[in-house]
């Protein structure tokens with residue numbers, strides 16, 4: 625057996641190492657920001673909303689424990705969207721403050737940077753963490769597969785309905801960040817979840833590096849304290865709660881040292897040689 629080795633290691637000064645002073649100040653100086661918009665997303669539903677570059681967005685457990693599935697697109701170009709698996713490799717299987725949500729190829733730039741995470745779960749005795757990138761959204765096809773039932777309120781479907789007003793559809797929905805969701809792998813490598821540790825008032829906050837469209841599904845499985853599949857499966861409606869969303873505009877002087885990131889500068893064209 626050889627020793628485990630973190631593979632995606634960055635050189636000093638890379639965009640993986642965020643300016644903690646800058647983002648920490650943005651998070652701390654809450655008196656120097658203006659509320660742009662806030663709304664509540666009802667239980668078992670979804671909603672999409674734009675966030676301007678330079679603004680902050682919070683997802684808040686307004687009534688208590690509840691899991692959310694988050695998707696993110698470049699507002700001007702939905703082909704550029706959140707890339708969960710690369711983000712997992714660049715940062716961690718579970719996200720927290722100062723981690724960034726990266727976009728897919730051929731863009732590969734930070735779309736959002738996490739500025740605050742009041743859950744701050746860390747890593748528990750089972751190796752589990754919160755704000756999960758190991759798994760993905762629940763969907764009606766896997767419900768049909770495992771339970772043999774038709775269910776239209778899965779996170780995948782909630783996201784499909786949420787993005788329809790933005791002329792996006794099922795093919796635009798992608799692998800998610802499972803906000804407030806605690807997961808891990810068993811010793812034999814099987815994906816597990818635990819009941820969400822989020823409590824009323826807990827939030828995760830993101831800084832928008834580019835203009836984005838965000839969408840969440842308020843998971844129909846609520847706080848994940850009730851088994852969804854298997855012999856003990858039951859309806860989780862009693863542990864489903866709404867989530868709040870707040871969009872904030874920080875004072876302009878707090879952003880003086882910040883510039884919106886450009887897409888990847890790679891121009892090699894994969895070695896293709898075509899007509900010049």
Ligand SMILES: [Zn+2]
Pocket residue numbers: 693761762778779780841842843844845
């Ligand atoms: Zn779900």
